[in-house]
Amino acid sequence: MSKDHYNTLGISKDASDDEIKKAFRKLAHKYHPDKGGGDEAKFKEINEAYQILSDKQKRAQYDQFGSAFEGAGGGASAGFGGFDFSGFSGGGPGGVKFEFGGDGGGFGDIFGDIFGGGGGEGRRQQQERGNDVSVDVEISLEEAVTDTERDVNLHLSSVCSKCDGSGAELGSNIKSCRTCSGTGQVKKEKRTILGVFAQMEICQDCQGQGEKPEKNCSKCGGDGRTKESRNIKIKIPAGIATGQTIRLSGQGEVGFRPKSGKSVPGDLYLTVHIKPHQIFKRNGDDIIYNLEINFSQAVFGDKIEVQTLQGKIKLKIPAGIQSGKIIKLKDKGLPHLQGRGKGNMFVVIIIKTPEKLSKKQKRLFEELKKEGL
Ligand SMILES: [Zn+2]
Ligand SMILES: [Zn+2]
Secondary structure: OOOOHHHHHOOOOOOOHHHHHHHHHHHHHHHOOOOOOOOHHHHHHHHHHHHHHOOHHHHHHHHHHOOHHHHHHOHHHHHHHHOOHHHHOOOEOOEOOOOOOOOOOOHHHHHHHHHOOOOOOOHHHOOOEOOOEEEEEEEOOHHHHOOEEEEEEEEEEEEOOOOOOOOEOOOOOEEEOOOOOOOOEEEEEEEEOOEEEEEEEEOOOOOOOOEEEOOEOOOOOOOOEEEEEEEEEEEEOOOOOOOOEEEEOOOOOOOOOHHHOOOEOOOEEEEEEEOOOOOOEEEOOEEEEEEEEOHHHHHHOEEEEEEEOOEEEEEEEOOOOOOOOEEEEOOOOOEOOOOOOEOOEEEEEEEOOOOOOOHHHHHHHHHHHHOOO
């Protein structure tokens, strides 16, 4: 049987790799057996042509020896036995995702390259485990002093309210999957240059659950889950710092047909960010605060009201304090995360030199000057 692979793909003999890929992609979409007007025989022929022409070595051989090479090499045409075309059924609304059981000599990878990532949330992409979800939350430094709570509203895959997560339409039963005889696995043949190997794979019909609804739920399409707005209360522990992440096990998206008990939900990861504070700097669990005082306060000492994370306190400034001196306020920092004890607050004294003086102030400072101050 002589075939012209270039003709099959509708390209010229000097077509570039890119042109081959494009032509194949277009034709594969047009003829793929699951589509209206699809043609399995034609599709196989296109695959065959592509498998040879997309492989530099095979293409060179084909160009040199023509179809004769196929009979001798046996690689390409025989390789299609490994593909399961039933795998094309059930494309989701986002488009069809191509999945091949056997890789037929690297073909699966090429498919992935061309079609991968393009699919929406097609039913072929269902996973037994729900997706992990991550969110960012911003809190104030004051909020980090004590345990705090946040409500986050997330749009997540949740248990379908109509079927309660079973995936079955009302009145329809869950039955053992016929494709895999209830085992959840199917045997696939993998062809390699060393021969044919049998490989067990997860049954795509039941996603490895071994059972499926007789009739799919009309709301979730048998998935057992739908996207819903979910309000989740998250407890944020005292002492948390920017960039730290809280993991809430099982609070992510629900898995495939959650009621079956055979899938697990994903986790929710919450990353905390602390808003920069107007007057405080954080250093670990310590707080640093610059306090400006004037000359006379430094000379005579004073009692000044200062803000701390725990509220206002009266701070005693000793007489004769120097600029740059640090006053430590014990335990006025942040609590250690999940531990005992607290950080401290450090008040850095800054003596402010007056820049504009009234006539009277000027006269007084001149007096001081005469006194050597
Ligand atoms: Zn449902
Ligand atoms: Zn099955």
